[in-house]
Amino acid sequence: MRRLGYLTTALAATAALVLPTGSPVVASTPAPTARGAAIPSLSVTQQVTGLDIPWDVQVLPGGRLLIDERVNRRLIVATGSSKRVLGGFPSAKIWAAGETGMLGLAVDPAFSDNRRIYTCSGWVKADGGHDVRVVAWELNAGYTAVKYLRTLVLGFPTSTGRHGGCRLLITRTGALIVGTGDAAQTPNAQSLRSFGGKTLRLNRFTGAPWPTNPWPNAASKVRRYILTYGHRNVQGLTQRADGSLWSVEHGTYRDDEVNRLVSGGNFGWRPGPGYDESPPMTNYALPGPQYGARWRSGDPTVATSGATWVSGAQWGSLNGTLAVATLKANKVIFMKFDQAGKLLWTRTPAALQTSGRLRSVTKAPNGDLLITTSNGSGQDAVLRVHPTL
Numbered sequence: 001m002r003r004l005g006y007l008t009t010a011l012a013a014t015a016a017l018v019l020p021t022g023s024p025v026v027a028s029t030p031a032p033t034a035r036g037a038a039i040p041s042l043s044v045t046q047q048v049t050g051l052d053i054p055w056d057v058q059v060l061p062g063g064r065l066l067i068d069e070r071v072n073r074r075l076i077v078a079t080g081s082s083k084r085v086l087g088g089f090p091s092a093k094i095w096a097a098g099e100t101g102m103l104g105l106a107v108d109p110a111f112s113d114n115r116r117i118y119t120c121s122g123w124v125k126a127d128g129g130h131d132v133r134v135v136a137w138e139l140n141a142g143y144t145a146v147k148y149l150r151t152l153v154l155g156f157p158t159s160t161g162r163h164g165g166c167r168l169l170i171t172r173t174g175a176l177i178v179g180t181g182d183a184a185q186t187p188n189a190q191s192l193r194s195f196g197g198k199t200l201r202l203n204r205f206t207g208a209p210w211p212t213n214p215w216p217n218a219a220s221k222v223r224r225y226i227l228t229y230g231h232r233n234v235q236g237l238t239q240r241a242d243g244s245l246w247s248v249e250h251g252t253y254r255d256d257e258v259n260r261l262v263s264g265g266n267f268g269w270r271p272g273p274g275y276d277e278s279p280p281m282t283n284y285a286l287p288g289p290q291y292g293a294r295w296r297s298g299d300p301t302v303a304t305s306g307a308t309w310v311s312g313a314q315w316g317s318l319n320g321t322l323a324v325a326t327l328k329a330n331k332v333i334f335m336k337f338d339q340a341g342k343l344l345w346t347r348t349p350a351a352l353q354t355s356g357r358l359r360s361v362t363k364a365p366n367g368d369l370l371i372t373t374s375n376g377s378g379q380d381a382v383l384r385v386h387p388t389l
Helices: 221-225 313-318
Strands: 007-011 014-018 041-051 054-059 065-069 074-079 082-085 102-107 116-124 130-139 146-156 167-170 175-179 198-203 226-229 234-239 245-249 257-260 304-309 322-326 332-337 343-347 358-363 369-373 380-388
Touching: 041 065, 041 074, 041 369, 054 102, 054 358, 054 369, 054 380, 065 102, 065 116, 102 167, 102 175, 116 146, 116 167, 146 198, 167 234, 175 234, 198 221, 198 234, 221 226, 234 322, 245 304, 257 304, 313 380
Parallel strands: 234 304, 304 358
Antiparallel strands: 007 014, 041 380, 054 065, 065 074, 074 082, 102 116, 116 130, 130 146, 167 175, 175 198, 198 226, 234 245, 245 257, 304 322, 322 332, 322 358, 332 343, 358 369, 369 380
């Protein structure tokens, strides 16, 4: 494949750009005046308070919220202002260090029938070591406790806890997508024998690699799980209405990224010897094609994290944008992409710049956004963002 500017490659119902060295990607442009669509007013309220570094929030049937706390290593179910720590969860087995601990959550689409939920977290192994892994649980009928079902995939690399990933997404086809970090270890992102610095796709019930993954018959078991590679630290995963899969990634001192995933694609992260982070996030000097970001922060980074696609007429001109939380910049960036995935504009509403560090963004059934703050000291919350035209 030749490196052509803005060459579109369609694989597995997704597409990505293959950009030559130096090709520009607009990091931030002002939103144009809306044509036929107003800019909504945003009401931001604290739906759940008294949390400490909540990493993710997901909605359970009936409106309850499933929340996890990274450092406290616990699962919480909240209804309005009432919250309950779930029993039966083995907090002592969760390894928390640096950026690792309790991380991504997912709720099974058939939860009303099977009551399954999924976690990705650090884990203390039987030999005293640690890894990052994905585990399936069953939540009881009273929403008071969970029961271990099975470990779906394990062995994601760890070091000090830096770059632990780990976001979960269940697609419309029922596959479980997992975004991982490279554990701040030089070879992982480019190695097809390492789970580090990847997106993985697997069966959410059995843990088997998804049958249409790019290397389903590879001799390496790890390689059979890989959907994409060459990532530094995947923090967000989301699926657009057109079925395409998108990831959000932490950069070095520059270039946080939003990527449109392509099956088998290399997204170009390869630090130098000794984990030298001076190479670009998408290093076109590597062999073969690399897939360039659809948005990047430039210098400095804003520490992008969770993301979701916004939908509903009540969002006015923000309908159909990608809402991306940021930690360092303390804001949500709404990004408008065209059908081909080209960035058109970004917008950062003032109402979402006053709550400190923002970690995860989840869409509620009524179209509201749920956002976790990440400020620590027991002062964190789940925010509900409601648009009004």
